[in-house]
Each structure stands twice: as C-alpha cells, then as structure tokens.
Amino acid sequence: MRGIKADGTAITVMAVDDSPVSRKMIKKALEPEGFQVIAEAGNGKQAVDMYASVKADVITMDVTMPVMDGLDAASAIKAINPGQPIIMLSAMGDEDIINDARRRGINDICSKPFKPDEIIEKILRIV
Amino acid sequence: MELNAQLAPFVKATIKNLKDMLGFEVNTGGMEPETDEFTSQGYTVLIGFTGGWKGRLILDMPRETAMKMASAMTGEPYSSAGDEEVLLSGAELGNIIGGNAITEINNSQPGLQIRLTPPSVFTGMGMTMFNARVNSSSLLIKTDVGPVKVNVAVEGAQ
Numbered sequence: 386m387r388g389i390k391a392d393g394t395a396i397t398v399m400a401v402d403d404s405p406v407s408r409k410m411i412k413k414a415l416e417p418e419g420f421q422v423i424a425e426a427g428n429g430k431q432a433v434d435m436y437a438s439v440k441a442d443v444i445t446m447d448v449t450m451p452v453m454d455g456l457d458a459a460s461a462i463k464a465i466n467p468g469q470p471i472i473m474l475s476a477m478g479d480e481d482i483i484n485d486a487r488r489r490g491i492n493d494i495c496s497k498p499f500k501p502d503e504i505i506e507k508i509l510r511i512v
Numbered sequence: 513m514e515l516n517a518q519l520a521p522f523v524k525a526t527i528k529n530l531k532d533m534l535g536f537e538v539n540t541g542g543m544e545p546e547t548d549e550f551t552s553q554g555y556t557v558l559i560g561f562t563g564g565w566k567g568r569l570i571l572d573m574p575r576e577t578a579m580k581m582a583s584a585m586t587g588e589p590y591s592s593a594g595d596e597e598v599l600l601s602g603a604e605l606g607n608i609i610g611g612n613a614i615t616e617i618n619n620s621q622p623g624l625q626i627r628l629t630p631p632s633v634f635t636g637m638g639m640t641m642f643n644a645r646v647n648s649s650s651l652l653i654k655t656d657v658g659p660v661k662v663n664v665a666v667e668g669a670q
Contacts, residue, residue, distance in 0.1 A: 449628065451630075
C-alpha cells in the first residue's frame with residue numbers, strides 16, 4: 386500500500402479537474418493503493434476557495450478548466466503556501482505550458498493519459 | 513499508408529490512447545477523403561481547435577463501442593450511450609486525444625500556439641454533419657470493441 390505513510394495514515398490528495406470522469410480515473414488509480422482523495426474541485430477557483438479549509442498532502446491539477454485555469458490556481462495556492470506539492474495533470478504538454486508550470490512552482494508534470502504507477506511514483510517523490 | 517499532415521497526429525494520438533489508456537486491440541483501415549458531409553455511426557465527439565490551425569476533430573463510433581470505451585475508463589458497466597458518464601467519458605477521451613495531438617503539432621512547429629475548445633458529444637443514428645468551407649479526411653480504426661472513425665478538418669488544408 387504505497388499510499389500509506391510511515392505513521393499509518395493515508396497520503397491525502399485534492400483532485401482538481403473539470404472532468405468528473407477524469408477525477409474518477411484519478412481515484413481509481415490511487416485509492417486501491419491506500420491514497421485518500423479527500424477533496425475534488427471542478428475548476429481552479431473552486432480549488433483555491435477549498436484550499437482555505439482543506440489541506441491535502443498533494444494536489445493534482447488539470448490545466449485547461451473554466452473560470453480559472455490550473456496554472457493560475459497553482460500560482461494562487463503557492464502564494465498561500467509555497468511548500469504545497471502540486472502535480473500538473475494535463476493532455477496538453479506543449480513546451481511553453483510546461484515552462485510556465487515550472488515558473489509557477491508546480492512540482493511535477495504528468496501527462497494524460499497517465500498510468501497508475503506513473504502518477505503514484507510522482508506523488509511519492511514529492512510528498 | 514501515408515496520412516496527410518493534418519490527420520496524422522490525431523490518428524497517432526487516437527491509436528495510442530485506444531491501446532494504452534483503454535487496452536483495446538487496434539488496426540487501421542483505409543483513409544477516406546470527405547468533402548462536405550459526415551454521417552455518424554451513432555456517437556460523436558467533436559472538439560474544435562484554434563490558433564495557428566483552425567478546425568475540428570471528430571471521433572465517431574457506434575453507441576455500443578462508446579459504452580465499452582466509457583467502461584474501460586471508469587470501471588463501471590453502462591447500458592445506454594446517453595448515460596451522463598458515457599457522454600463525459602467521450603468528452604474526456606476527445607480532450608486527451610486532441611490534447612496529445614495538438615501538443616505534438618505545437619512542439620514540432622513552434623509559434624502555432626494551437627489550443628482546444630471544449631468538447632461536445634452527440635448521440636443519434638445517421639446524424640449528418642455538414643462542413644462549410646472546409647474539406648476533411650477520415651481514417652477508420654478497427655478495434656476489438658468496434659470501429660472508431662477519426663475525422664479531421666483544417667481550414668485551408670487540401
């Protein structure tokens with residue numbers, strides 16, 4: 386169970402994606418390994434608003450979303466807590482988007498479609 | 513078979529995702545140049561793109577194929593292609609395939625800055641779509657859960 390920490394508690398995740406199916410796929414990949422998806426947001430603004438009351442060990446962040454995109458949401462969350470681990474999860478992986486994500490302090494990038502092992506290993510590297 | 517430059521990245525991304533994400537067996541059929549009409553097999557995902565290229569991608573398949581595709585994505589069984597999760601799965605698949613293809617195009621031709629528009633999903637037998645001012649190309653991909661047609665139209669393409 387790679388999603389369980391040394392103290393026996395689960396590694397917690399906030400899944401931010403405008404697609405409910407994508408959020409379901411994230412849960413399907415992580416929960417069998419013991420990770421707990423404790424919060425879900427459908428756009429960047431919801432994620433930033435939710436961040437005031439919900440702290441997860443890691444945030445998976447889609448890029449293209451309505452209202453506020455994932456890059457702006459990541460910047461807003463990093464402004465509140467620079468140490469918050471964030472993984473960008475997107476089907477768009479242009480070099481300029483990746484460079485922008487790095488400039489904003491996003492810790493790692495995982496392209497869609499992702500394999501469960503790939504996202505799990507990326508989470509374990511930054512948590 | 514040689515694909516035209518507009519269709520090739522989308523076909524490559526579709527095959528990759530049908531195989532790697534959904535675990536389907538795939539092989540490609542012939543390329544069909546289309547002119548002004550496109551007739552659906554029953555379930556259609558449409559996603560536009562804008563920027564250096566303007567056009568749209570269509571993924572079209574029978575409704576049974578769409579339900580199996582959605583089941584492969586979510587792990588749930590479905591009995592109707594009109595189920596909200598089947599529609600959302602098609603939208604997400606279109607987004608991923610379109611995103612992967614556009615990424616390849618943008619990285620190989622810096623400056624194009626192509627971006628996707630939000631996807632739409634339609635269901636209905638024999639629905640005909642008309643392409644104004646643009647020709648399109650299609651490739652039929654045969655999978656073990658049914659045929660998937662990839663159709664790409666780019667403004668200004670031959």
